[in-house]
Amino acid sequence: MTTALITGATAGIGAAFARRLAADGHNLVLVARDTERLREQATELHDRHGIEAEVLRADLSEDEGIASVEDRLTDRRHPVDLLVNNAGFGNKGHYLDVPMADELKMLKVHCEAVLRLTSAAATGMRERGRGGVVNVASVAAFVPRGTYGASKAWVVQFTQGAAKDMAGTGVRLMALCPGFVRTEFHQRAGMGTGNIPGWMWLDADKLVATALADLARGKSVSVPDPRYKALMGVVKVTPRGLLGGMTSKTGRKYGPQ
Numbered sequence: 001m002t003t004a005l006i007t008g009a010t011a012g013i014g015a016a017f018a019r020r021l022a023a024d025g026h027n028l029v030l031v032a033r034d035t036e037r038l039r040e041q042a043t044e045l046h047d048r049h050g051i052e053a054e055v056l057r058a059d060l061s062e063d064e065g066i067a068s069v070e071d072r073l074t075d076r077r078h079p080v081d082l083l084v085n086n087a088g089f090g091n092k093g094h095y096l097d098v099p100m101a102d103e104l105k106m107l108k109v110h111c112e113a114v115l116r117l118t119s120a121a122a123t124g125m126r127e128r129g130r131g132g133v134v135n136v137a138s139v140a141a142f143v144p145r146g147t148y149g150a151s152k153a154w155v156v157q158f159t160q161g162a163a164k165d166m167a168g169t170g171v172r173l174m175a176l177c178p179g180f181v182r183t184e185f186h187q188r189a190g191m192g193t194g195n196i197p198g199w200m201w202l203d204a205d206k207l208v209a210t211a212l213a214d215l216a217r218g219k220s221v222s223v224p225d226p227r228y229k230a231l232m233g234v235v236k237v238t239p240r241g242l243l244g245g246m247t248s249k250t251g252r253k254y255g256p257q
């Protein structure tokens with residue numbers, strides 16, 4: 001039986017990965033900050049699918065939190081075969097409205113934690129000659145969209161580069177770039193979603209099914225769903241200035257400051 005470790009497993013896309021991987025018979029290590037929610041989820045997945053689900057409470061915006069997950073990923077007695085770096089969040093407000101501490105926290109969770117956890121996992125995977133890493137980025141990586149988009153662009157570039165360097169080792173790395181997905185993300189960030197057209201919303205379970213199929217195919221970047229594939233084609237040929245004007249507004253309606 002193989003083991004998958006998922007960060008940000010308690011909600012949204014991470015919870016969808018947990019459901020799907022448990023249904024496929026993988027043991028799980030579930031990582032997030034809310035211990036009670038983690039325990040409930042572990043019990044439910046164990047009872048429903050008969051898999052082992054460990055709970056690891058870690059705040060990935062803190063050094064100790066990242067270190068505790070690194071320790072689990074480098075435990076040779078209990079190897080992790082698939083790592084899903086999914087934990088993430090949005091900040092409320094445009095550039096200069098967001099407190100610097102929150103910007104730095106985002107870089108810690110979206111970039112430093114992803115770098116350190118990918119590296120901790122990939123070292124053992126390379127020795128064993130097999131394994132996979134999915135780093136959850138966003139289509140925001142391809143458009144000008146504040147620190148969020150910049151951090152996700154880093155995830156895509158880092159993952160593609162690492163995937164190239166690891167070619168032939170048996171270890172697959174893939175950046176997953178979803179469009180808008182119905183999760184707790186926007187509510188947690190205090191973002192209004194009223195100006196996001198209905199057709200732009202993706203379903204987390206379908207997204208995960210496509211992501212795992214793309215990983216199995218050996219893709220290093222996955223943009224699930226034909227709607228977003230087409231949209232990203234348009235983005236490639238649209239002038240950056242025009243793009244910045246559109247993308248800084250879409251889905252970034254904030255309530256009273």
Ligand SMILES: NC(=O)c1ccc[n+]([C@@H]2O[C@H](COP(=O)([O-])OP(=O)(O)OC[C@H]3O[C@@H](n4cnc5c(N)ncnc54)[C@H](OP(=O)(O)O)[C@@H]3O)[C@@H](O)[C@H]2O)c1
Nearest residue numbers: 008010011012013032033034060088138180181183184185
């Ligand atoms: N929803 C979208 O439209 C969308 C689109 C593109 C990309 N994404 C990306 O998808 C990923 C998952 O987002 P989601 O939409 O599923 O959001 P979500 O529903 O808000 O879930 C976020 C998860 O991350 C965990 N988390 C947040 N901060 C953490 C921290 N400091 N340390 C550890 N865990 C933390 C949360 O659990 P705790 O609060 O218990 O820690 C939760 O399990 C993110 O990387 C996001 O950027 C989302």
